[in-house]
Amino acid sequence: MTTHDGLAIEAAGLVKTFGETRAVDGVDLAVRAGSVYGVLGPNGAGKTTTIRMLATLLRPDGGSARVLGHDIVRQADTVRGLVSLTGQLASVDEDLTGRENLVLLARLLGLGRAAAKARAAELLDAFGLTEAAGRLVKTYSGGMRRRLDIAASIVVTPEVMFLDEPTTGLDPRSRNQVWDIVRALAAAGTTILLCTQYLDEADQLAEGIAVIDRGRVIAEGTPGQLKASIGLGTLHVRLIDPAQRPAAEALLARELGEAVTLEADPAALSVPCSDADRGAEAVAELARAGVRIADFALGQPTLDEVFLALTGRPAEEAEEEMAA
């Protein structure tokens, strides 16, 4: 289902205040139907509040938004029939088993008794939870809980899915599983709004990203555009022989035209580098010059670096401000 503009989510000037705090302070969003869109920001930036308004859990104090063409306030009930939400706290009932959770939701979504059971079994199987199906959810690991949570969100395939920090606190394996699931949903045509604190997560999954700070969108674009506009990224090199560091420093500075940072580790140095080709060339140049390399990495800018570049202050500081 698409609207006339092909947009699944359109928000204009959304505002939500809690007492004195403007948690969301004029957020605009335009999310193409069928895409994965990342909302990136530190804790307290207004991501969750934005998602809660779009999912009709919170009434905006200002501005407006439409989901698949339906107003989130006036047509909230219609919107609820099209979206599903996977909240930051696992949105499943810990005192029930995995199977009971899914049957419960299937029943609430209108499936008959037998159909609900069959649907639950199908989902448990697809998400690798069949063995744990009869156990109470409070005994599940973080990854299992997340998978159940997402399974619960697709008991009936939603048109739009809101995912609030789906991998926060997960180990890398579980995180990859969640990413695979998100990709599968996107491939099947579900529009996904993904809130995250991790730039690489948005980079991996999203075709568009909005960076949000103090309740406002401060930058927007594709992951590539965003990184390019910030011009960040760091080439980290560690040498086998610390004595070669001055030579490596001079060579990298010449190759990349940026100031080189000498790390505390006497064998390590780093240099800003936003272009992977030039980074690779510089490393090859080091090798040709006889500098022996222990390891190297072209690091993506972290959320912290993006933040620093966009706002002039680190993300943690932003969190503290919100908490204050």
Add this chain to the structure above:
Amino acid sequence: MSDAPATQTRPAAEEAAVRAALLTGPRPPRAGPASAALTFGWRGMLKIKHVPEQLIDVTLTPVLFTLLFTYVYGGAIAGSTDAYLQFILPGILAMSVLFTTVYSGVALNTDLTKGVVDRFRSLPIWRPAPLAGAVLGDAVRYLVAGTVVVAVGLALGYRPDGGAQGVVGAMLVVVAFAFGLSWVFTTVGMLLRAPNAVMNAGFMALFPLVFVSNGFVEPSTLPGWLEAVVDINPISHVITAARGLMDGDPSAGDIGLVLLEAVVLTAIFAPLTARLYRTRG
């Protein structure tokens, strides 16, 4: 990289399985309000099944109350434990069931502190369905508490002149009032921050109401101003009606008053709870 070992593609089994599990075809018709509420009632039953400990309070407290009141105060207040038991059992029945109503607020508040309520609230269902469904779990708790009191009473020698019919009638009257009162505590449950706070506030409010009633002493022995309070206390009305039924001397007026009070409480506090639930952030 043609001379290197063959490139490996990470297996996409997970993706394929998930994709296969996506429901295609038309959405099922929406669940009706009654069906949604009943589904939440089923959830309540499952919780009792998985966490039976929650019934311990409900069963042990009434046993303790019955024993303590009968044997500690019986001799002093009524001259004999037997006579006192005969007098207080309807009061203990009311007290035990009504204390249980606080748990409705505690349960709702506990739910609110978990993420699952966000999911319920984002579903296309009749919005108060979770609240209506919880009533079913409440009913089980009330009946357990009430049955325990009556069973312990009978074991200690309580003999209702109203017979089984009177006891069942009394239980129904008390439970009816409990349904009304539980909405007061669900409202409190929506307003306070933590389950413990709901528990404390609930008992703080209920204790004086339960004791300043005609349940445990003859109101005529009280100072005049306190007797006046006892007379207007709805919990006295509940006990009067229950006592009438259990003693085989039911009064339609007393019962009607209790039912009216239950309806009034429900009419005020059920919509208030539903409104707070709907507009909650």
